[in-house]
Amino acid sequence: MTERLTAQNGAPIADDQNSLSAGARGGLMLQDWQLIEKLAHFNRERIPERVVHAKGSGAYGTFTLNKDLSDYTIADHFQGVGKQTEVFLRFSTVGGESGSADAERDPRGFAVRFYTANGNHDIVGNNTPTFFLRDGIKFPDFIHTQKRNPKTNMKxxxxxxxxxxxxxxxxxxxxxxxxxRGIPATYRHMNGYGSHTFSLWNAKGERFWVKFHFKTKQGIKNLSNEQADKIKGIDPDHAQRDLFASIEDGDFPQWAVNVQIMPEADAERYHINPFDLTKVWPHKDYPLIEIGTLELNRNPENYFNEVEQAALAPSNLVPGVGASPDKMLQARLFAYADAQRYRIGANYNQLPVNCPHASKPNHYQRAGAMAGVGCPFHGSAAGSDSSVNYGPNTQQGPAQQPQVAEPPMDLAGAMDRYDKTVEDDxxxxxxxxxxxxxxxxxxxxxxxxxxxxxxxxxxxxxxxxxxxxxxxxxxxxxxxxxxxx
Incomplete structure (x- = not known):
């Protein structure tokens, strides 16, 4: 049975093909709310595109743990061999606009979200283990050099x-x-890296530094400059097409998830700065430890809702996983979530792709744009179900959980703007x-x-x-x- 056509308020529409006018040849009427609604909504069908990583593809899947990490972390998704956690992964190119070609020579974004029982854990990385900078204060200037010249509008x-x-x-x-390796053949045929140094802590309060590596099980494949130029002209969306088709066909791509782990005390005496994003940790010093498999096995139903509005941020951390003194990471902890608030709205985490799937949000944030959208996995808008919107309180509002507190991190040194050119580049x-x-x-x-x-x-x-x-x-x-x- 065909469902009835309605306006956004649910009212049935009698005629969706003709505007209300003063006579057959006359002007249109301001009271034609149906016309105004359609045009006003159409004008807003695009949200501001990401300043970086604008062109992207995404899919859902699972992370299966095959090595228990309870000696290193209390994080729920790293506990118990065989544990499975739902994931969402967004791939992207960095510098181009949303309509740019997939085959550009450009780093690829590799952003993974784990929907854990204790909240969303995002690892917002790239297909490279390093980056161009070690301090976030340079990032806007760097990106300006990768974008179009403000006078010529050309690269x-x-x-x-x-x-x-x-x-x-x-x-x-x-x-x-x-x-x-500068032009991956597809998103399936490249590695991913958390790139930054993060921290883990266990039930004893011991801290470890960690780097995340996602090694493709499809094998590494890359394009030459000549191959890329041809593909850009034939199919600028080739990587998007390849990812979607492979999942639809049941050829689910997989990555072996590995970590490098450094005891906290090692950082002080290691011969390189372990928090420098322009450096890697040599594997001979800190070998890769395989901990599980990431598989993508479900395509989104609606690209705009689930990929374009996906709002991953490195500040989405969970008990057992924390930040480090990595200066680029410290800057990104603010910048990414702030970009999402500007791009989508203050309550972007109420959208289905962004809300915690496996844990119900309870907090004291209220109102703002998009408030009340509601997370479909929990049947209510984000926040507490009660009317209490402040803490502490005596009204049975959400309570703090001191048992998941991160252990203290020792810091030393005078506050200053330190010259980092002393590093070996x-x-x-x-x-x-x-x-x-x-x-x-x-x-x-x-x-x-x-x-x-x-x-x-x-x-x-x-x-x-x-x-x-x-x-x-x-x-x-x-x-x-x-x-x-």
Whole structure:
């Protein structure tokens, strides 16, 4: 039986094809509320796109734990072999607009949400274990160099390389981005990383530092520059199409979830800063420990509702998982949730994809845009079911849970703006370069030269000196590639 057509208030619609007018040829009437509702809603069918990670794809699935981590954390989803937790994963490209091509040379976002019994735990990472910066105060400036020039409205190689030439901390990530792993063939055929250092704590109050790694079980596959250029012209949504089709066909992609764990005391004496996002922890010092499998097995029913309005944030932490002194992470703890409040609304966590699926929210936040949307998993709007909207109180409002408090973290040093250029920005970039074979190195040289060659000579010279600091052969190869342009 066909259901009746109604307006948003549920009133049945008699005619949805003709506006109310003063005569057959006359002007339209302001009282045509149906026309006004349709046009007003249409004008608002797009929310502001993300400043970064605007083009994305997402899917649901499960995380199955195969190694108990109770020695390291009280986090519910890391307790008990065989424990399964619902997940949502959003993939994305970083720099392009929402209509950009999936095959751009760009880092890929890899953002995982665990719907745990103690709230949502988000790991908002990338397909690279490092990043271009180690301090969030530089992030807006960096992203400006990746976006369009405000005068020409075109991508700006001069700005990009100018910024990088003055921030050698970016060299490790540049080397990854410009390597043959810079353009993943699909979202299924790439690794994911939490990238940041996070903390875990156990029932004894012991803290450990942790890095998360998601290793694809489909194998690593990448595109050359030539392959990517062809795909961008044929199907700019190829990665979205591949992910959706594979899940629809029952070919569920999987990733092996691994962690590196460092005892808290090790951080003080380790030879690199373990909270520096431009660095990796060598596996020989802190080996990967496989703890489970992440599988994607369900596509969203509505892209806008469940992917475009998905609001992941690294500040979504749960008992047993915390932050670290990683300066980029510290900045992102504020920036991501604040971006979601601006982009979607103050109550974005009431939307089904964002509300906790496995734990009922109870808090004292009230009102604001979208208040009362309600989480369908719990049958009410987010917050307490009572009328109490303050704490503490004597009215049986939600009570604090001191048993899940994070243990104290020792901090030392005078408050100041510390110069971080004392860090070694070249060693790990050089190590990565020397791991590449000759063919991979040549592809790296050619890819760098394709955009660096568009920058001014003084910037090219600055970058060549940075490459030289990493490895003399690195600089020589890029120089030769530049001369052949």
């Amino acid at each position: 700006d190689a001069q700005a990009m390389w100018d910024f990088w030439s003055l921030n050698p901390e970016a060299l490790h990530q540049i080397t990854i981005l410009m390597s043959d 070249y060693a790990q970039a050089g190590d990565l370069f020397r791991l590449m074979n000759g063919e991979q190195q040549q592809a790296l040289f050619d890819t760098i030269a394709s955009t660096l060659g568009q920058a001014s000579m003084d910037i090219q010279e600055k970058m060549l000196e940075h490459f030289r600091q990493a490895d003399v052969a690195y600089a020589a190869g890029v120089k030769a590639a530049l001369e052949q342009r």
